[in-house]
Amino acid sequence: MADTVTLSLEEGFTLAVEAFLANGCDRRNAEAVARNMMRAEGDRCASHGLFRLPGYLASLRAGKINGKADPTVIDLAPGAVKVDGDGAMAPVAHEAGYEPLIEKARSQGIAALALTRIHHFSALWIEVERLTEAGLVGFAFTAYKPVVTPGGGTKALYGTNPMAFGWPRPGKDPVIFDQASSAKARGEIQIAARDGHEVPPGTGIGPDGEETTDPNLILKGAQLPFGGYKGANIAMMVELLVAGLIGEWFSFEAAEKDAEDGGPPRGGEFMMAIDPARFGDADGWAAHSETFFERFLGIPGTRLPSARRYGNRKETPSDGITIPTSLHEKIREMM
Template sequence: MAGPAAPTAAASVHLSLGEVHALASRCLVANGCDAVNAGAVADTIAAAERDICLSHGLFRLPGYVASLRSGKVNGSARPQVEDLAPGVVRVDGKGGFAPLALQAGREPLMGKARSQGIAALALNDIHHFAALWPEVEALAEQGLCAFAFTAAFPYVVAAGGRRPIYGTNPMAFAWPRPGRDPLVFDQASSALARGEIMIAAREGHEVPPGTGIDADGNATTDPKAILDGGAQLPFGGYKGASIALMIELLVGALIGDKFSFEALAADNGDGGPPKGGELMLAIDPARFGDPEGFAAHAELLFAQITAEEGVRLPADRRRRNRATTATAGVAVDAALHARILDLAGG
């Protein structure tokens, strides 16, 4: 089978981060979002562009718009917070986008974690379409360890399978470093994030071996074959598949929300984000076994890791990107920029 066409140099448009935020917000408001929800989503989009996480920035905006236009997402949602237990808080997202529901749940989650030592936040009836690292980083900046999990549509096969059953099912973790930026990682259970495959298809280049299979179940590096009737593979075979399974249970059965295959069955096919849930966990190190020395002890490990030339800690590259984009702005694919302007009404 022939591979994808050779990539061509893509034209780009230069925007400041403020212009990214304003464009995203204007586009969302023009398509049925109120200002509060639009601002929360624009914060998320701008953060992704700031860190040059292109698959979760403006690239996602047409999908957000599609779900507003179709009526799938409530652009004026007001999330409702519910206290379930001393260590558990729930936010009903009321069918809106995830960012505003996350904002509503953050302070209650932090308060419970500091009171109980560990706490959980269940978010239900939301549409999550972004990276997970912003939500865990925000908690680590306040001195807490944090985890986040969410599902998607069924894109990924079980180990040994050919039928997609799991979402890409990302998980994120953040560790506080007093006086320094937190350690943060955010990774899919699939070998490659869905958005990266979509960008590869748009730009006409192959994806790494082990990313996915075509409609006949054959291994392929053609992103279009993976997206059009094929399926994604879990990272590390059964290891990634087991993590994807765990996340399905945590954000589906545990919190009373949808598995990935249930999200697909309930979806209207508008190309926007799935309806489902998210689970976050927060831990206060001050309530565990080494409240005074945990941070210094962790730094010993980080020093050992980075002592080897060429080794960096997770999130270091994103932070270097931040230092550049804060003043230099970002380059946005010109065709994408034109499409967003059209969606925003010119």
């Protein structure tokens, strides 16, 4: 049997939708998350595509995630809006919150979105790209369960606590980065463990508190923040934004209350959108920014964040996507 299965993007979407429907989702929830997964797969971001599907299905089966969630939009202030996710998978809540956030940012110049009672298992760049498509600067932050140590610590306290930033470029692909506060994204460590690869030094520690390049030991121990104390400080900022600020669970609270079914815990997300036309250079901000990108790209060896993904995005509609046969079989078994 072949080690991999090749699917078209449409086949991958159908597979995900059918799996969700078979595990208690209504079509609205199923399609929202499947679209999100296939955006990741379409950019060859395997760690946030169909790889995540079994975890979602396990949480649906356990009753932790509401597969028929109906998120509620709550207007908080001229520049603030909240979505109560009703226990949803995060993409369902995002789809309820995008337009209110965009409208408020255009009205006020800057606006924030708090998402609560959601289960986030996806890539943040997808969310900020929706904001750049509307011509806005976007930010997104979320947490997880304790898997990352504070600087100098040997016990996990923070989630991987990713952050994403998106800058619109009229007529061109936006500049977007999406990165964890940890030295390496957890999904990448999980894939390395699955595929039998080591990870770079500085990624994490084993249960004994000693650094290791064995992903299996790191998954039993803890991950390290990028840049030592600097990355740990950013992880702390994310915890405060997505839990302390909006009334959701910190990573340690999410772990204490999680079913440990392999899927995403409940948590919060904080997003912010800025209208660049409202900050004093309405006619010149885009052209001025391009002079920066030109200088950046003039340095040998550089490429803008997301450039590789955009290249992949042009290829996968015709080439399809490839997933391990074992993953394909596991999804089928759960349908």
